[in-house]
Amino acid sequence: MHRDPPYETALKPFGRALVEVARGRPDIVCLGADLTRQTETDLFRETIPARFFNAGMAEANAIGIAGGLARAGHTVFFATFGVFATRRCLDQIAMAVAYPALNVKVVGFMPGLSSPGGPSHQAIEDVALMRALPNMTVIDVADATETLQAVPAIADHPGPVYLRLKRGEIPIIFDDDHDFSLARAQVLVAPGDAVLIASGMMVAAALAAARTLRRHGAEVGVLNVPVLKPLDTATILEACAAAGTVITAENHSVIGGLGSAVAEALAGSGASPRLVRLGIQDRFAEPGSRAYLFSRYGLSVRRIVEEAWRALGRTDPPPVSDELDAADGTYAPV
């Protein structure tokens, strides 16, 4: 079950989960690139120092080493910011990890516009880059509960994985009975006239938008798609068939990410519901706070509500979404 916002938050769910799984798995090695505390792997470094290696600011080399370690029988987690983990060393990931299908888990923090650091730090096309690589599993989790479940799941999954993680205070959207699966998307709210398909940080926004819309008579469902590749096409098509109007929401470029994946699935099946792809509209952003950037670049609850309202053919003014002022230590979507 999912909770209601504002959400409680957790600190370092990835770092805790990695230490937990690595304690019982001597094959797990952790690589870093001078962002140890920021990627929660300070916990690993402190707990299992013999299996932690800091490659410094040298991501291409780190990926190559990860591949070599995996060939020697280790399971490697390499964590840094998403921009540096993917676009900086794309050829290395392709040749040293994806092509040989090695047991390397690339973990990219600060997805999309969650970084205040501007285009140099905003991973807006990491999912597109990683989806395009054969053998790569691509995951964008929504909350701390999914993170805690995803880490042991990818540790057990043979082969390369890209895991996209929010940095800092991580909302707890799902209760412990949540069942993260590498194979299945999850219907969080049953589709009605429309379905919102979301991943990662946009899941909280989609849930909030759906709540507002339903309160105003629009039967809108929510589908959570944490695994962008391999895509759970069956669940997506089923939800879309039930709805007729489909809105994808991703904290990523609309080119190559969730929206593209859903469009490909729909086109391939012959289904042609009305499709709106929300996300970063093929542009680089700028430095700024999450509230400012998510509002400005179309990643807000309000924007989802407006687009859904319009897509459903409603001509009256869209409802105003709930104000979700989050107190310190809690999280609410923008």
Added chain:
Amino acid sequence: MPDSTTAQLRELATRIRLDALDMVSIQGFGYLGQALSAAEQFAVLFGDVLRHGRDRFVLSPGHYAVAFYAAAAEVGLLDRGALAAYGTDGALLEAISTERTPGLDLTCGSLGQGLSGAIGLALGDRLAGEDRRTYAFLSDGELEEGQVWEAAMFAAHHALGGLTVLLDANGSQVDGPITTVTTIEPVADKWRAFSWHVQEVDGHDIDALRDACAAAAAEPRPSMIIARTDIRGRLQSVPSTADGHFLKLDADLERALRIELQEIAEALGAS
């Protein structure tokens, strides 16, 4: 062949060149200069230094695969029959080695990546407490890739004494002599400055290569052996104007090379 004599390894080097000539002749063009350049290094590695089934071998520039195939076939690691299909569609032995290539711990076609992978292997073996050494073969043109120097720093920082690099320094890259593209010298000083154990030898001198490998194995630091070589293998038949990186092998050149190499083989056999 741990007890190989210098003469036997010289013969092996010549057979590697002849095998490579046979393979490249199939299509009449290809990566023959790589084998002419590196034949002694492959002879020493595969005929003497590598403990097969234990030590790791990383072929960073996959364009040298022809030299590896020849050496591996000569020492019995590869079925000689496979050489006859080298570089043809669907063949096991591809012109640029890939993940399908048998007998290699790691190979790359995208240059500059092999040393990082070799470090991963060496680090992994050290973590697992395994008695293996990792030998990485690199070419000098690759040193233009920044990743090589990221790797150089990491290996020195972690004192990976189990890692030895043989660098085929033939001074040649696709666009011509390296000195006309982007100077990489002084290569030895650069690796010394990166805290590696560095030796610089005549890459066509079997004894010098063997001694260098032995010295490298005794070193607590990662070791760089700079093998100064000629991409024409010091053979008279290859014109100095030929593109050693991707040699066009017409019938005249093929015949001349074969005669010259056979004469060398006979002279070695007679000595």
